[in-house]
Amino acid sequence: MAYHPGMAERAGDEQETKGERRERKRRARRKMAVSGRSVRLLLEVMRRRAERAREQLNDKDL
Secondary structure (H helix, E strand, O other), rough: OOOOOOHHHHHHOOOOHHHHHHHHHHHHHHHHHHHHHHHHHHHHHHHHHHHHHHHHHHHHHH
């Protein structure tokens, strides 16, 4: 535990059990989860930006 700064403060003075660590990591992953609709929206934004960049490159070549 000494290798991870902040771990002692997070768990108080007690050591975190393996199950508690797993649960904390699971919650952190859940926070980062993206729903299907959001994924489609992000992909659409990326696709539009890529198209714009491609058009700008093509305009420079002409």
